[in-house]
Amino acid sequence: MQNRPRPRPGAGAYAAPGSRVHEAAEDLCGAVLTSLRRRDQREKGLQYVQGLLATPGRKSIRNIAQQIGGAATDQSLHHFIAGSTWDWRPIRTALSQYLEQSCPLTAWVVQPMAIPKGGEHSVGVGRQYDPQRAQMFRGQQAFGIWFTSADVVTPVGWRLHLPEEEGDGFGETYEECAVTGILEAARQVGLPPRPVLLDIQNIGTRSTMNRFADARLPVLARVSPDARLLVTDPALPGHGAGAVTASEVLQKVRTLRTPVKWADPIHPGRPRTTLVAAVRVMMPDPAPARRRHLTLLGEWTDGHRAPSQLWLTDLTQPAPLTPAALLRLTKHMGRVSATSARSAQEVGLRDFAGRSLSGWHRHVTMASVAHAARCLSETGVSAGQGLA
Template structure:
């Protein structure tokens, strides 16, 4: 599951913070990214400010606030220029993200789209989208922003290319620098953000579809799962142990027709476990995998003859000698494919998690602190470009061993 960091109250970088790797003025990779991704910024001053903001994200130690970046870049009026560029300028972020997606697909064709939340704890209540909610991972109520990112994930590169910021009720329709927030921010739930962000990449951007892996933490992924299935996609979803499911598998004698938390269903099916090689690391010991046929509790046939939804496969993953199960996934049939597909999806989620920790956090994806909805989207778009630069930089270490891509998910 996703790591939640502590909120930061002070924008001054720690004196002990290690400086980021230097970026040369004539770095060919950075110039190539800027030329291609900022093509939609028709004004030369916007492209210049975009490059300044990227350099601030890449070169500033500690938090990437406008004040800290301006201090690192130097020059009179730099802070005001950077602030205007993300909060008040007229450039649109969606064309930049679409260009980033196409650049990534050319450099490292993705095996899947990984959809995961980004939780950004905050001290106050003034940053756009901040609200209080209960975090099951922390076991307490936290004050935070919540967003959903879609990552193009492969063995060699994991890059976030699309984002949705979840706006609780008090934020919807609020003014953003004198104008209403866009329609896309008005009514999406967190799980709705996950579905809409994925579908928009196909319907609006024209990207060729890939398997969609949902890793939504505390949120029930089934509404998004069904939306994606209805659109002809084949999603896989990691779920929490307490999600209720109705057992339809005849192999679970005495449990068929019962509704139980997913963890109890899988414990009942532990005799079905079989060793399956880990596609992320075939040299390691095989992992134990079991698959049980289930549906949602509301999908039982009714007296009016309403047909149930299609069966899904609940897949448990674990290792010998450890509590069972360690992970739970929902996968569409066939059953013979479920184990390898769940292991493959789990490996890509872990790869994205590591990529975010190594590149995303250091370039300030969580560091925007303003009230502007547009400003948040522009900041995280530029942080995604900075993440891509770091991930593609020759200074990055050799990529992890490749995984085997299943025929479908």
Template sequence: MSGAALHRGTGRPRPMAAAPAAPEPLLAELGAELFASLPRSDQRRRGEAYLRGLLTARGRKSIRNIAALSGGPAAEQSLHHFVSSSTWDWEPVRRALAAYTARVAPPQAWVVRPMLIPKAGENSVGVERRFCPLRGQVINAQQAVGVWAASDEVAVPVNWRLFLSDAWLEDPLRRRQASIPESVRAETLGECAVEAYVGMMRGWGLPVRPVVVDAREADALAALHRLRAAGVPVLARVGGSLRLEPAEPTLPGRGGAVLPAHQIMGAARDLRRPVLWREHDERRGVRTALTAAVRVGVPGRRTAPGGPVRRRDMLLLGLGDATGPWPGELWLTDLLNVPPAALVRLSRLMGRVRRDFTEVADEVGIRDFAGRSFGGWHRHTTLASAAHAVRVLTRERAGADEEAECLGQAS
């Protein structure tokens, strides 16, 4: 395809024109904090060069394309080593990125979102045959989970966890070839999503905010129990087949029956109320949703072997519109005293993340790493997350400056 490549996983053309120039003031400001943990000055210089390349290289953000901006083959070799086989630890860099983001763009919630990375070959760490919903077919792909600091205006990825199956972790040859650390152990996709959040909250000094997560494809109840045990408020999108116990006296099934979530919410149709909210996308403006919220019991863990299962009350939120099927979406939360309108706004942060992923993260190469190693994948993804932060925070500052200028002219 002349002049364009395809966005991986979307089938849409990817422009090959040069990216905008790197926003130098914010790049310098963030880079000083990001690379403070790197022990050598040459590593810091390469980190800055790689970050600038992600922002300005044409097309796919391969190491070759990035190196073409700063010195050709020699630069390519040094950047390849810096990302794929160097010893610098990506976790302090992510911690610095998360702290910077939380300070300059305070999140309303932490959004946990999966990321599928289509691959042509089978040797990149974690690649397996996986179903791609956008393509409607099974493809070779890596599976990862990201944690995003999200608000109405901006979303920034601050932590990542690569999902690795037993086929990778129990094969000594594949582990060795991909340099997978011995500390990496098997987990379910739901456990991967939970640990992506819980892991970054250990010692990073980040503010506690609600976690918004799509748990339709994970073990939703196990994920909810782990997040609640960590002491964090949760708003989780769940599937209609999730079985819960109605706790409202006006609903059928009260008194111990366990029913599918869609059946409980279907019975709450008469409880629907309109909620208004304003989309960040100005083209969509003010939107209306019909909501209904009912208390439900969520089966917990047994207090003792053979003992009763402790029930935990949560709120089941249904979302829809006047013309579509009811419910269109189902969300489960332990934010029992938060108004439905506020819960709707929190749930819409998933859309903010989705838009910023498509419009920014993919454009700065979040899925472009072509190497095979575990460490290389994490280093590239960390630096691409920083490039994403530079781009969206520059956009936000430009918008704030424009608004201030308009207010000054009006006065």
């Protein structure tokens, strides 16, 4: 790469030149920042990504600038993130396509990210609901779209939930924010449809499943034990009994449970075994045309208790996946949770401060590139081969 930005003397090496993560960041930025028309913008993008990777503590624009260039750099980086007009969406698309080249996508995972903040000076700050903890907090609520494959777990897209007064005047529910984010990301990337994993225990089950069906995007959703369903297999208990809760459906098929071994995402190399059962069901939708065949999956970590996890999926064509395959697919959500808990702070995903929504999107896009560079350097995957 020509005219590569260098850290100023005494500033400390950011993403230490010659290190694997430094090289991964250079290769990645060279491939995914091509939508930035001007060379100086591409250089600023590389600077910002390397600054995110090496700046200790909070990754504010000021702290990144101090790490790599001082006051003049502070102004230019601030303009690059908050005052420029470049579009972040082509970079997110290029990032997904780059990763797909040699570590093909297994599943998208939608992961909420609560960003506690005080004051009124950041975009989207207000009283928010954290669907992971099922509680209110003050700050921002974002939903990340994570690319997961055998070797890679990294965010590639984002959507920020905005209070009504900051949005289009109509507001957006958490369900709409999460689902719209992944549908837009999947459509823009242009990859073949892959399963979407998300948690809808505390948001609308039927409306969410219908939106994915309308978009022809397969989904594997964690649902509440109280979600009401119809048993469609005449050979199973509960058939013809009308709508009952998902927990009741699984309680009646406990004898069908089988043990399944899977890799623990929190403790790699430590296999675990849980009990699993799957049942064909329908949602009791008022519109007959929407009563599609689905699979309800239950997982038991303790065979004497209620199922610990319940999942609903339309991955039934051309044939339903086995309960074991479905269970192992759900574990990608655990991989994302474990990775995000460790890495969100390392690349500053929560660290943007400002009133500009476009600035927020540019910051988390650059942070996603930094996250991917770190992930690729740690796994040793050589991605992007053959990317035009």
